Amino acid sequence: MDNSRCDxxxxxxxxxxxxxxxxxxxxxxxxxxxxxxxxxxxxxxGKTNITISTLSRLCNYYGTSLKEFFDELDQ
Incomplete structure (x- = not known):
């Protein structure tokens, strides 16, 4: 993974x-x-840089939306 491009x-x-x-x-x-x-x-x-598609599928699986996921992440 390119360290300069990873947060x-x-x-x-x-x-x-x-x-x-x-x-x-x-x-x-x-x-x-x-x-x-x-x-x-x-x-x-936290070592795997997942795609937005993967994150979306996991959010759906857990019964939340991407918006809710990131809204709660900001808090």
Missing amino acids: YDLLEAVARKLKQLREAKGLSQRIVYIDTDFNIGKIEV
């Missing part, structure tokens, strides 16, 4: 928020992987 603080904030959403639903990383085919473990440590 690690944002990646970590997104990772924390995704973990919060998963835990609020009482889901394990394994269940999320089975249901979505996304290795959420790699995403939740």
Whole structure:
């Protein structure tokens, strides 16, 4: 990953928020992987620069919108 083009603080904030959403639903990383085919473990440590499409699919899976996701991320 090109370090000059990566916002690690944002990646970590997104990772924390995704973990919060998963835990609020009482889901394990394994269940999320089975249901979505996304290795959420790699995403939740903030080392994987996910696409907007992936984030959108995960938001839909957790029952939230991208707008709500980022509104809550700003707080």
